[in-house]
Amino acid sequence: MSTTSLLSGSSVPRGLPWYVRSAARTWTCAPPPADVRDFHAGLPGYAPTALTELPSLASELEVGRVFVKDESSRLGLPAFKALGASWAIHRILERRTADDDPVLLITATDGNHGRAVARMARLFGQRAQVFVPRGVHPAAVTAIEHEGADVVLVPGPYDEAVRRAAGAARRGSDSVLVQDTAWTGYERIPGWIVEGYSTLFAEIDEQLGALDAEAPGLVVVPAGVGSLAQAAVAHYRGRRNGAAPAALMSVEPETAACVLASLGRREPVSVPTGATTMAGLNCGTVSSLAWPFLREGLDAAVAVTDADSAGAARDLAAAGVSSGPCGAASLAGARAALTGDGADVRRAALGVGPASVLVLLSTEGTAANPHAEERLGG
Structure with a gap:
């Protein structure tokens, strides 16, 4: 029988919201399509992003090896989002004929996804319109505009920008919404975006093998609406190679922990969002497409400041x-899950021991987030 817990009391560091489900590693699903990696390999400038080993973190976290998947330079952009945007736009365009007019690709974004859609629209000879919510740094808006997109500023949160983008797409006969969150009636294109992210995990498998490393015991994934976490679940729960299943943990800002809240309730819930430097994770509603994968396939979730x-x-x-x-x-x-008060209980729940291999997904570089450059002084 599975067990779940949502704790924030004396057994964990004060204020640490934490969820764990013991049965997640027994759940399986269909693997992602096999042809996504070949598509990406044919794009201009494609190369696998670095998988960097950091022994100092292995010592700190008391595990065998720690690797960071560094998405600070992906297809010429400073975040992983180009993988999903390119595959989804490819699938959209392959359904059109040579006589069709160019399509207007519409999306909402906290920064990285919108820039990726704009870049890929330009690469494929299409137009883009990007709705940007309040709180996104002006430099991020400028970067989207420099990709040739028409930017629409929305005086509301991310979820409002998504609603505005969806409305604009419905009104245009040659408009298509390319959104990385799903809801009832809008799931096909978000599904293609998630499929696009599978290349990242295929690269990790190959890179760990080349580095003579064991399969990961724990993979840690930042979560906004949950699409990248869904891709992680699809990859590691869809494996058929006999490898021991990895534990999967999502991480969110405490001010926008919709995945954590939903897991604790075992049903999707929306949460109010506040200001956070983790702008790309500042989402209040879980993707409907991602939710079944997260509910069944995530071992743990945590929120951080x-x-x-x-x-x-x-x-x-x-x-x-x-x-x-x-x-x-x-x-x-x-760090929140594996150290501090109550760490022994959390480590045991995740199956993390002194020989475990950890993979941390670093989904953006500092160039993707001007707030980061200001805070880090770079």
Whole structure:
């Protein structure tokens, strides 16, 4: 029988919201499509991003080896989002004929996804319109505009920007919404975006093998609406190679922990969001497409503060890894779960021991998040 817990009391560090489900590693699902990696390999500028080993973190976290998947330079952009945007736009365009007019690709974004859609629209000869909520740094808005997109500023939170983008797409006969969150009636394109992220995990498998490392015992993933975490679940719960299943843990800002709240309730819930430097994770509603995967396939979830993320980003920078607040959330979450009061219980729940291999997904570089450059002084 599975067990769940949502704790914030004396058994964990004060204020640490934590969820664990013991049965997650027994759940399986269909693996992602096999042809996504070949598609990405054919794009201009494709190369696997670095998987960097950091022995100092292995010592700190009392595990065997720690690797950071560094997404600070992916297809010419400073975040992993280009993987999902490129595959989804490819699938959209392959369904059109040569006689069709160029399509207007519409999306909402906290920064990285919108820039990726704009870049890929330009690469494929299409137009883009990007809705940006309040709180996104002006430099991030400028970066999207420099990709050739029409930017619409929304005086509300991310969820409002998504609603505005969806409305605009419905009104245009040649408009298509390319959103990385799903809801009832809008799941096909978000599903393609999630499929696109599978290349990241295929690279990790190959890189760990080349480094003579065991399969990961724990993979830590930053979560906004949960799409990247869904891709992690699909990869590691869809494996058929006999490897021991990895524990999977999501990390969110305490001010926008919709995945954690939903897991605790065992049903999707929306949460109010506040200001956070982890702008790309500042989401109040879980993707409907991701939710079944997260509910069944995530072992754990934790929420961290901006200060936790900033400290992790500084430490990663000192070790040579450029990581913005969203990317550094993985290290902050690993520290919260594996150290401090109650760590023995949490480590046991995750199956993490002194020989375990950890993979932390650093989903953006500092160039993707101007707040990070200001905070880190870079």
